[in-house]
Amino acid sequence: MKRAVMIWMSLFGWLLLFKASRLSAALKDSGNLTSMVYIPEGSFTPFIQAVSSSQQVKIKGFMMDKYAVTNKQFLAFVKANPQWARSRVPQLLADEHYLEQWKQDEQIGDPRIENSPVTNISWFAASAYAKWAGKRLPTLQEWEYVMRAPAVNLPKTETMTAYLLNWYGRPTPRLIPSVGSTYKNKMGVYDMAGLVWEWVYDFNSVVKGSDSRSQGTLQKSLFCASGSQNVLNKEDYAGFMRFGFRASLKARYCIRNLGFRCAMDAKSP
Amino acid sequence: MRISISLIKIYWSFHFRYEKYIIHYLKNMIKIMFCPLIAHLNLHGTMVILSWKQLQIVTLKTSAMKKIKTSLWVAIALIILGATISCGSKKERLNGDIQSLGKITGTYTAKLGAPPYAPPSITQYTSPQKVVVNIEVIEKEMELANGVKYTFWTFNGTVPGPMVRVHQGDEVEVHFSNSPNSTMPHNIDFHAATGPGGGAEASATAPGRTSIFSFRALKPGLFIYHCAMAPVGMHIANGMYGLILVEPKEGLPKVDKEFYVVQSEIYTDGKFGDSGLQHFNLEKALDEKPDYVVFNGRVGSLMGDNAFQAKTGDKVRIFFGNAGPNLTSSFHVIGEIFDKVYLEGGQLINQDVQTTLVPTGGAVITEFTCKVPGYYTLVDHAIFRAFNKGAIGQLEITGEPNKEIYSGKIKDEPFTSKPALP
Numbered sequence A: 001m002k003r004a005v006m007i008w009m010s011l012f013g014w015l016l017l018f019k020a021s022r023l024s025a026a027l028k029d030s031g032n033l034t035s036m037v038y039i040p041e042g043s044f045t046p047f048i049q050a051v052s053s054s055q056q057v058k059i060k061g062f063m064m065d066k067y068a069v070t071n072k073q074f075l076a077f078v079k080a081n082p083q084w085a086r087s088r089v090p091q092l093l094a095d096e097h098y099l100e101q102w103k104q105d106e107q108i109g110d111p112r113i114e115n116s117p118v119t120n121i122s123w124f125a126a127s128a129y130a131k132w133a134g135k136r137l138p139t140l141q142e143w144e145y146v147m148r149a150p151a152v153n154l155p156k157t158e159t160m161t162a163y164l165l166n167w168y169g170r171p172t173p174r175l176i177p178s179v180g181s182t183y184k185n186k187m188g189v190y191d192m193a194g195l196v197w198e199w200v201y202d203f204n205s206v207v208k209g210s211d212s213r214s215q216g217t218l219q220k221s222l223f224c225a226s227g228s229q230n231v232l233n234k235e236d237y238a239g240f241m242r243f244g245f246r247a248s249l250k251a252r253y254c255i256r257n258l259g260f261r262c263a264m265d266a267k268s269p
Numbered sequence B: 001m002r003i004s005i006s007l008i009k010i011y012w013s014f015h016f017r018y019e020k021y022i023i024h025y026l027k028n029m030i031k032i033m034f035c036p037l038i039a040h041l042n043l044h045g046t047m048v049i050l051s052w053k054q055l056q057i058v059t060l061k062t063s064a065m066k067k068i069k070t071s072l073w074v075a076i077a078l079i080i081l082g083a084t085i086s087c088g089s090k091k092e093r094l095n096g097d098i099q100s101l102g103k104i105t106g107t108y109t110a111k112l113g114a115p116p117y118a119p120p121s122i123t124q125y126t127s128p129q130k131v132v133v134n135i136e137v138i139e140k141e142m143e144l145a146n147g148v149k150y151t152f153w154t155f156n157g158t159v160p161g162p163m164v165r166v167h168q169g170d171e172v173e174v175h176f177s178n179s180p181n182s183t184m185p186h187n188i189d190f191h192a193a194t195g196p197g198g199g200a201e202a203s204a205t206a207p208g209r210t211s212i213f214s215f216r217a218l219k220p221g222l223f224i225y226h227c228a229m230a231p232v233g234m235h236i237a238n239g240m241y242g243l244i245l246v247e248p249k250e251g252l253p254k255v256d257k258e259f260y261v262v263q264s265e266i267y268t269d270g271k272f273g274d275s276g277l278q279h280f281n282l283e284k285a286l287d288e289k290p291d292y293v294v295f296n297g298r299v300g301s302l303m304g305d306n307a308f309q310a311k312t313g314d315k316v317r318i319f320f321g322n323a324g325p326n327l328t329s330s331f332h333v334i335g336e337i338f339d340k341v342y343l344e345g346g347q348l349i350n351q352d353v354q355t356t357l358v359p360t361g362g363a364v365i366t367e368f369t370c371k372v373p374g375y376y377t378l379v380d381h382a383i384f385r386a387f388n389k390g391a392i393g394q395l396e397i398t399g400e401p402n403k404e405i406y407s408g409k410i411k412d413e414p415f416t417s418k419p420a421l422p
Helices: A002-031 A071-080 A123-132 A140-148 A160-169 A212-218 A237-247 B002-017 B019-033 B035-041 B052-060 B063-067 B069-101 B196-203 B232-237 B282-287 B383-388
Strands: A036-039 A042-044 A057-059 A062-065 A263-265 B106-109 B129-145 B148-155 B164-167 B171-178 B209-216 B221-226 B241-247 B257-266 B276-278 B292-295 B308-311 B315-324 B329-334 B338-342 B349-353 B355-358 B362-369 B374-380 B392-398
Touching (some): A036 A140, A057 A140, A062 A140, A160 A237, A160 B282, B069 B209, B129 B164, B196 B209, B221 B232, B221 B315, B221 B362, B232 B257, B241 B315, B257 B308, B315 B329, B315 B355, B349 B355, B355 B362, B374 B383
Parallel strands (some): B106 B129, B129 B171, B148 B276, B164 B241, B257 B315, B308 B392
Antiparallel strands (some): A042 A057, A062 A263, B129 B148, B171 B209, B221 B241, B329 B355, B329 B374, B338 B349, B338 B362
């Protein structure tokens, strides 16, 4: 009898401990928006592929930011690197929309957007931030791989496609909501879609290692019907939009709904 | 004659045996003769020119070559002659259009037509002009029907976009801007343009940017333009289309009223009439089963207070486009017969037509004369679309009744059917 009670109590204790650790981890997460998550290695079939080949892309394990970089975080970067202030940045590295949502060079102004993803930043600025933070931008394939992970907290009635199309169908709101306000996916990453578009390291390459002829034309041929010829799933309208969006970019562009998150090579899982 | 035939015979017999050498020889001969011309034709981007010595080595590789050297020269001469002739006609084909169109003599900014009205034609047209067309993409919520909202992607804030009117030979310079508030990149494909994507490639524009490109309006006619950013179907379904009229140099004959109508389908999550904000529904679009088929982007856009107005005796011209994205339209005006139909918006004119077929991504110019006052209804005569899905508009003709043509009801009397014979 005594033994049974002991066993039950210890079990209960373990359970409590487990819960407590989970809780503290969650608390830590919410306080620390820079936290990263380990993305396990794996492979996936890319959205766009060379004609008549269904190649799988292998992804090594890596670390990825849980959230997009926020205005507040980016402010810290600008303060540490004043050459990236709005008034000092060269036109070559960022166009005239650079950080235009901020009040001043080193002042966000509106507290409601402090924890919103930073937008109106060029690829150069995003890369510089990543370097400063000791990280790097995720590659296109890494980003797409994480994007594939299913959502864990969407209402069951809503399919992912419908959710994405609804977001893409709306104009960008005046105030972009805070990070973490959309869905979380199975890999533990938030807001892969539904909040802002995101820069990737090689945003203007489409497929690596595919036929060189199609590589040259693929990106351009994303307009009109020819754009659908080499894609995995012709009903993946969200995919078309992501690739179409990236194809319209140049590295110095700063766009109101384009932010970024960082990645890092994994040390150990 | 006989000599030339025998030469060809010899050439062909050797052609197969020594094909490799002969072709090599010919290629290099042509290269040397036309080096400045063919330098850019070389696929590998490099020029390999053999010296005369090397050429001789090539030719001496077979002794037989010597024997047919003269015939080869003849063959080469023929080929060169043929090439120059064909080059000449190709050049003519390429530049003939431009030469016959004439030089551009001036610039003006196009006055665009806000639907449902066509812009006026410039009256002082004498020679080709550079026409600047300003288009801005705005994504915004608008009413699709009473109480039903939809986020449209628009050109200049209207569905359809503005109607553009230029003349054959004009250079159309498009200043294409995408609002910074847009979620999506957009572009524009003019069916009136000759060039890759109709300008779609040149005009792909991220939010907050402006692209500029131009095209020469080579052919007269009425053309659709639309956004062609992937996924195209969704961009069209969301309202990104309009018409561009390229008038022939002498202009279209004058009429009293000109209207601008574009038919399209809208695929929503909810059913026809379900209130609130509706979203684009991919499944219905793939099944080609729209809940809305509308004129000018809204149920009732041309009904009641918004009906077209004309007077008896007026000549009316309707510029009618079909943006799709899926359905073909059977355009008909109930109670009228078209005097003229510019088939598919081109140069072929049909007369006395009841219903005209307008393909998806196509347009038509119809003309008729208003003779009898009353309400006339514009429909897609695939009639369930008109009465259940919104593809309906009205034209109100006012004026004196014309009993000679149409009596109206003369008499109303009771009717009893006679009992059938036993």
